[in-house]
Amino acid sequence: MAARVGLWMVGAWGGVATTVATGLSALRQGLSAPVGLVTAKEPLASLPWADWGDLTIGGHDIRETTYAAEAQVLWEKSRVFSPDLLNRVADDFAVWDQNIQSGVLVNVGDRIRSLAGEKSRSYLAESPLQAIARIRKDLENFREQHRLDRLIVVNVASTEPTVDPALAELDWPQMQKRLGATEPIKLPSSSLYAIAAFECGASHVNFTPSVGTDLPALSELALIQGVVHCGRDGKTGETLLKSVLAPMFAARNLQVNSWVGHNIFGNLDGKVLDDPANKATKVKSKDHLLTEILGYKPQTLVSIEYIESLGDWKTAWDHIHFEGFLGTKMAMQFTWQGCDSLLAAPLVLDLVRITELEARLGGKGLLPFVGSFFKSPMGCSTPEFASQYQQLLEWAQLRQSQFEKK
Amino acid sequence: MAARVGLWMVGAWGGVATTVATGLSALRQGLSAPVGLVTAKEPLASLPWADWGDLTIGGHDIRETTYAAEAQVLWEKSRVFSPDLLNRVADDFAVWDQNIQSGVLVNVGDRIRSLAGEKSRSYLAESPLQAIARIRKDLENFREQHRLDRLIVVNVASTEPTVDPALAELDWPQMQKRLGATEPIKLPSSSLYAIAAFECGASHVNFTPSVGTDLPALSELALIQGVVHCGRDGKTGETLLKSVLAPMFAARNLQVNSWVGHNIFGNLDGKVLDDPANKATKVKSKDHLLTEILGYKPQTLVSIEYIESLGDWKTAWDHIHFEGFLGTKMAMQFTWQGCDSLLAAPLVLDLVRITELEARLGGKGLLPFVGSFFKSPMGCSTPEFASQYQQLLEWAQLRQSQFEKK
């Protein structure tokens, strides 16, 4: 692998992105074992992935900060990383900081807008088409400057409010037209970034619950442009467990009466999700699963609350009330104490590797075999984690056999 | 289905068996939905199972009691069943009580022997071969008296102490010979019951961690006699969850550092397992799994403690300490509050249905596709619950297509 690959993160200085940067630098320097990386484990590990050393980080953010500062916050509030590690990744941080550009604030809602710094706010008046053009320019510059062979855009920006369902009724020509109208449709930034990416031939991964590429018009555009994409909303905690546990209740024909999930955490993502408009997007992404797996709708409750002292430590309590033989009610409870960004970042790197490989092999359109990575997997035929993971293994086997043939 | 099927339970008046009896009577009378029965859910539900009405219960026990008395204890101590239900199954109870014979006490260890009543103790001096002969006679009488077309023996007796590993080195002719020696080999009752079953053409399900049929000699005998069998140790609680959750940690390449499981419960099974000799058998059955699934051995701890006030409510607390990206340590904890006998009984009925169907179709030897039912599944190629369940579904599909062809 001597190809040069650009990893462009939207939300480039956020918790997940900062952890991606820290981890990538650590992996490049051999400072850390690839624990938590799905692609680092056999049988996937032997596919011809891009080398860590071939990746360069760039991105957009609306806040003005640095990797060093953001990593320091994670260390101080959540005791992740270590001062020693942060020293050793400082050089990479300084280089990558140079590649971060001012983000787009079109239709992001009040809460996100309130986070924006001076520079991004200076673009507040820009139209959707102007925003797309600006993003494209940033991407092209990045590509040229670093002589990239391939470019993957990953959305790890704050969760946007939910969008008008009517957006799903437009095809790409209609959408394009309505974007240029005097009163343009209210397409949120997550989709504008994706359009820009597609238009300049970049692949796209939507790691957030924001709508991003999850619209027919964008699927169409991806095919037209011959790029690959996948998403929606990285599956790292409670929902991961739901997709693992609920199939057991189904297989055993145990009747789930209620499934209550309370999530508390205290990072910036939590602060954004504390706004009901933004939270709705996340809750929706977390709540459809059980019905799909069980085949009926138990009473469910998903709460997400911002508790500052927890920092990046997402703590979830789930109470599952089920009924067994002869109407006997039983209960399972679990608590999950995971560090959100540390769970997410390796998956982002996995998805970049997978997407890059498929792009390299000339794939296009939606990647349907990465359902195990997402809460609301686009194009995936099954909601069960084990089956989703099986699909990934089967894809790997297929690719493996193709490479072996060559 | 007009065939008559005998369900012969060893440990016939125990908690699991009493719940099987209660549940079977309730199902026959349409008093309860088949919740908790795997075979009652599509796609399995449409296989041509034996009707509940075709089943008759018999068995061996070493204690002298009645279904009514045992069910009353479960109700009083654990608030399962309901007085109303118990009234309505009383007639079936009375009939089935008549079919329970005195059990065998050969090599069962002190703890189990201490439970035995007068009648069973009167056989204390019997030799292994005498025991086998007596069991056979009881089985033959049952078969004749109820004009049974098929007979399934299910071991739901107390967990025996672990056995001499040298027993696994004998083939059937050697074992047979050594059973008749003046100092016969120390084969425990669970295996004697199985031998008797096989010898009179009955199928066998070992729902306990006792060795039962899990010896090469007995596998050989099953093939010689053309009977089917399966086992070992019903998977109803913590171990079920391990086989569901551990694959997730493996798939995500999260390093499990330690997995601690504490189980507390207060039924008769718990009292028997409170003896270190008997507990060893159970802990062994619960503890091999993680290494198989993860591919390495994390520090594990499994404790099982008798806490009287809990009755049949098995409460388990598991603490899973794992390491993610960049060495970050995280934790998952769960508590499981399940009613043991109520979780086990429907699986016993499922296994009877499945075994009966295979016997009816002329199968012989080990059933390898029921791994999802057992903690230490004999002949099963995978330790993961989802894959095990997949094997069951594939078997069902195969059978379904065969039946449809006809």
Place this chain on the structure above:
Amino acid sequence: MAARVGLWMVGAWGGVATTVATGLSALRQGLSAPVGLVTAKEPLASLPWADWGDLTIGGHDIRETTYAAEAQVLWEKSRVFSPDLLNRVADDFAVWDQNIQSGVLVNVGDRIRSLAGEKSRSYLAESPLQAIARIRKDLENFREQHRLDRLIVVNVASTEPTVDPALAELDWPQMQKRLGATEPIKLPSSSLYAIAAFECGASHVNFTPSVGTDLPALSELALIQGVVHCGRDGKTGETLLKSVLAPMFAARNLQVNSWVGHNIFGNLDGKVLDDPANKATKVKSKDHLLTEILGYKPQTLVSIEYIESLGDWKTAWDHIHFEGFLGTKMAMQFTWQGCDSLLAAPLVLDLVRITELEARLGGKGLLPFVGSFFKSPMGCSTPEFASQYQQLLEWAQLRQSQFEKK
């Protein structure tokens, strides 16, 4: 003790009241040990309490039902009581049912009004003063019919929405006047019941978070009438634990950063509290405590959610995030699985006994020594459970010595 004591419950057919009735009948017949009764334990036990046999139940409710029906629901949904016990209390139930009158719906809010049956709805148009008069008549009839020596009114009715704070600025003459105005002040039913009670010389216990007697005007009236009263909101679950645990964090100088409490349950009380207006009253009652005990305000969160399958089983999960020496963050979590009505009912009986004793001894006004029973104890000088309990013991000792002197 040969005095006859009336126990008049507002919310007479609710979960708590039905459990009070069941328990009182069981205690009268010696069917149950007095577990859960504070006054049944030494040193309190030897005070000259009213005998269980001296108590007669009556009350108001807005729904039309019977004790047998309500107890049956508790049994079926929550597996509390037992059919056997319910048979044995059936006669008392039938007698007491006769003493239940139609309740008052003045200013109770939409949610409660929606529960009302025909009879109570027929009084929908009544004015506050008419309501008071009707309640008084019901109380007087009860007193006469049963030749009662003393009458205790206990509010165990559904939680009302919060009230206008301006009500706390009125003295009794002003309130009385404004109650008779053409546009009368919006005093809720809980207070109207209390006024009626006071006016006919009955004592009052407010076991709910509804405002009831917690207004200066009503305190004034109690003194005028020479009756005793106490309240507010029985302390049976999470808040009890807060008042027990928070003092430990304070005493150890451990800094509580956040205390999150999630409560789920599925009884009628839960359904009423599912209305934001009613819930606000309860959350307020649960949330002031920590600041009082700790001396600073940690981030707190109290959620109460209606999860039908749980029935009367209130399940609470609390996550306490605290900071120790050298800034080290630690956590304590607890889950509480308590049966709400069964925790509440013995406290109601305790409070009736205590109130009756004080009334008998000629006390008047607020009882300040029963703070340990309440979430928002009126007139109590300390928020810590241990100190509150100490106050109760000191009162008991004082009374004991007085009785011994005699």
Place this chain on the structure above:
Amino acid sequence: MAARVGLWMVGAWGGVATTVATGLSALRQGLSAPVGLVTAKEPLASLPWADWGDLTIGGHDIRETTYAAEAQVLWEKSRVFSPDLLNRVADDFAVWDQNIQSGVLVNVGDRIRSLAGEKSRSYLAESPLQAIARIRKDLENFREQHRLDRLIVVNVASTEPTVDPALAELDWPQMQKRLGATEPIKLPSSSLYAIAAFECGASHVNFTPSVGTDLPALSELALIQGVVHCGRDGKTGETLLKSVLAPMFAARNLQVNSWVGHNIFGNLDGKVLDDPANKATKVKSKDHLLTEILGYKPQTLVSIEYIESLGDWKTAWDHIHFEGFLGTKMAMQFTWQGCDSLLAAPLVLDLVRITELEARLGGKGLLPFVGSFFKSPMGCSTPEFASQYQQLLEWAQLRQSQFEKK
């Protein structure tokens, strides 16, 4: 306060002692708020405590290491402290390291002996009297070298195996004689250290479950020598919670049927307690409490298991099964995730302050008012945390009023 105070720790380089050293240095330099220090909170805070700057650390240990090395292990395994803090306390560490002498191995059992380094092993053959003499010399040297006004010896060494109960039958003259016999009595090191301390006029705090001063002969000696002492076994986790929660169950007359506590942790203390001989001492110290508080003995279970990955993070799960009104069984569970050394160290500093103050004021014998600090408090009249804390407050008030008078 210009007096110079020596804090001599037995087990000077252990986890608790290292945290005491780190914390003391941080407090002296004003690097940390005194969170977790009971004496730093009003009303105690205003007593005339020794200044942090007046304290000098010395001690005995059997291992050869340094504070820097031990603190580094705590940081690496358990993520407590921070590299930055460790830099800033390095100078104090270096000075205090000089004051640590080789420990005594008389009657410490196999497990502890296996930890000893070269230097301490060179004294393996020493007799009890020789050991006492050596300890005295070390203490005298320390006192002289640092011109100390007062000296407090604190036992924070590994938990010893339990001792022969007959030791409790000796008075001091008998013990002294039997210590010098050719076959001397088997008095463990914890007591030899205490004897040496008393003999040279130092006060003593026993923070461990080892027997230490908890023998009539030693109490006698303390009075003879006019020194103060207290102990036994710092109360920092599960037992603290038991002494806080059990009084609630008692006060509410709720019947505790069983109380199960499982403790897991992975520090050196855990490794020592993994030996059944040593564990017995700890379990005994943890298990007597409930019976004392409740007035009856529920079924109890206390397990302590060494789980390496947890490091200093003691994680406890407690399951409390209790019975309420009408025989209803309910449950409370809690998990405690505390960092053991960080919970213990401030209490050690509190006890040093309190002991020093009492010694300064000319006190002698057992301090009965510090029961809240200990699992098995010597001379304390109540097992309930709230009452124990009350005793501390009353003592503080008394002293305060004495100081104000002057």
